[in-house]
Amino acid sequence: MLSSIVLTLLHLCLVQSVAGHASIWHPSMLGFNVSGETFPYDNRPVSPLSDMTFDQWWFHGHLAFPPHPEDVFELPAGTNVTTQIGCNKGATDFFASSDGGDIRNGNDPCPGSPTSEYHTTGIDDVKGCALAIAYKDDFNATQPEDFTVFSVNQTCVWSRFTEFSVPARMPPCPNGKCICAWFWIHSQDSGGEQNYMNGFQCNITNSVSEVPLAKPEVPRRCGADPDFGKQLPAPGNCTYGAKQPFYWFQAERNNMNEGTYAPPFYQDLYGFLDGPQDDIFQDSYENIPQPGDNQTALPVLKTVVPGQRLAVPDLHLLPSNFLASAEAAAPSPTMFAASSVSAPPMTSSSAQSTAAASSTASFMSSSSAPPSTTTSAASSPTSALSAATVTVTNVVTVVVAIQPEPTAAPIESGSNSTNTVVEFSLPGAGNILAVNDIANPDTLNPATRPKLCTRAPNLLAAQNAPPTKRSLAERLGMGTYTKRDIRSRSLWSFW
Incomplete structure (x- = not known):
């Protein structure tokens, strides 16, 4: 009996020792039910990929473990989707098929484990992850060069519930299905040289554009790089437009040659700004100069969505007139008008989402909701937009509201405040909503108002705003977030 207890405890310790790392979770993914015993080595979806052959690392070696054909994750164009990330399937709403059962703990991706289990020393040390798409309908026909990154969350994998913004101009998928994948590389000071990749079936819904994605190119290191003595970004060295994910530190088929450290x-370091990648389409640019260390010319945008600016990394570190000067010398881009294109009929699931006035699709089961974080708006039908208010409370509710009277300046408070209101006057509203949104009737339409938040990441320093306003405008684009997200995003000083 004693030996049995000892063996059981030893088994539990071994399970805990390999419980680290992280993965996205959803029935639409390859290897959803792969366990630690499926392969002769640990090839669970959360296991890291390093120094592997192509067959081992590509789609995590899970091509023989496909999802059910009807398990397809929908990505409504122009909205946010909420994914679930965890060190164990049991930490998500899909715990029923997990070996260890339900271990969920709110927004914690690794319940009962230190942050080192998902390779970070803290929120300031997370390095972001990405969703990429290939316009193929067969995993086996998809190659690394087919993937284009369409959305980035720079604070991933800190939270179990992680939002990604889908670009508004995403075209429909062939035969109602595309191949998507989640990608993550963690900080160099939090573990070995490891990649993470998990493929899943997806479909773009509510599409209002037929313009294809451009051919994705290899990303280039062009942002501020203080660890290597580069205090300022080099915008001329960036890969603009459609970019491939990182394929790094494998035995073969790498597209990145960076070293161990x-x-x-x-992140901005490679031109991946937080939020939707709105410049990945064939008509996004008039021209893109050849990138290089000494390149001074910037690309010229051709077609944009409201509020979209040239995706210059670490723009806040450059002179305040940097982007304005470049835009003044270029022809004005064409504004994409979604209303001129008929949207395809909605599926029943997307119709229900619209009926609920929701701007967020989900990687969650229908019986569960994320922690108490909501985004809502209120307006007076007779008043013009005069201010935007953001409220953060103990239950972490973010409210974007329309006030009848403008406020002269932001209301600032200390870091101990639990219910702080930050207000902006009408001249500052342009840092949160695009100028043409302020006069747009849709601003007062409850069905379309949530979409305004997704445009905010493209408005960084749009009117040379002070740093506090610019930071707020930048981070509003992800919709809802926790207090630790606020602290990590340099907003805590005035919440």
Whole structure:
């Protein structure tokens, strides 16, 4: 009996020792039910990929473990989707098929484990992750060069519930199905040289554009790189437009050659700005100069969505007139008008989402909801937009509201405040909503108002705003977030 207890405890310790790392979870993914015993080595979806052959690392070696054909994750164009990330399937709403059962703990991706289990020393040390798409309908026909990154969350994998913004101009998938994948590389000071990739079936819904994605190119290191003595970004060295994910530190088929202590990240460092990648389409640019260390010319945008600016990394570190000067010398881009294109009929699931006035699709089961974080708006039908208010409370509710009277300046408070209101006057509203949104009737339409938040990441320093306003405008684009997200995003000083 004693030996049995000892063996059981030893087994539990071994399980805990390999419970680290992280993965996205959803029935639409390859290897959803792969366990630690499926392969002769640990090839669970959460296991890291490093120094592997192509067959081992590509789609995590899970091509023989496909999802059910009807398990397809929908990605409504122009909205946010909420994914579930965890060190164990039991930490998500899909715990029923997990070996260890339900271990969920709110927004914690690794319940009962230190942050080192998902390779970070803290929120300031996370390096972001990405969703990429290939316009194929067969996993086996998809190659690394087919993937284009379409959305980035720079604070991934800190939270179990992680939002990604889908570009508004995403075209429909062939035969109602595309191949998507989740990618992550963690900080160099939090473990070995490891990649993470999990493929899943997806479909773009509510599409209002037929323009294909451009051919994705290899990303280039062009942002501020203080660890290597580069305090300012080099915008001329960036890969603009459609970019491939990082394929790094494998035995074959790499597209990145960075060394052990300089891994690539889904951050401004490689031109991956937080939020939707709105410039990945064939008509996004008039021209893109050849990138290089000494390149001074910037690309010229051709077709944009409201609020979209040139995706210059670490723009806040450059002179305040940097982007304005470049845009003044270029022809004005064409504004994409979604209303001129008929949207395809909605599926029943997307119709229900619209009926609920929701701007968020989900990687969650229908019986569960994320922690108490909501985004809502209120307006007076007779008043013009005069201010935007953001409220953060103990239950972490973010409210974007329309006030009848403008406020002269932001209301600032200390870091101990639990219910702080930050207000902006009408001149500052342009840092949160695009100028043409302020006069747009849709601003007062409850059905379309949530979409305004997704445009905010493209408005960084749009009117040379002070740093506090610019930071707020930048981060509003992800919709809802926790207090630790606020602290990590340099907003805590005035919440």
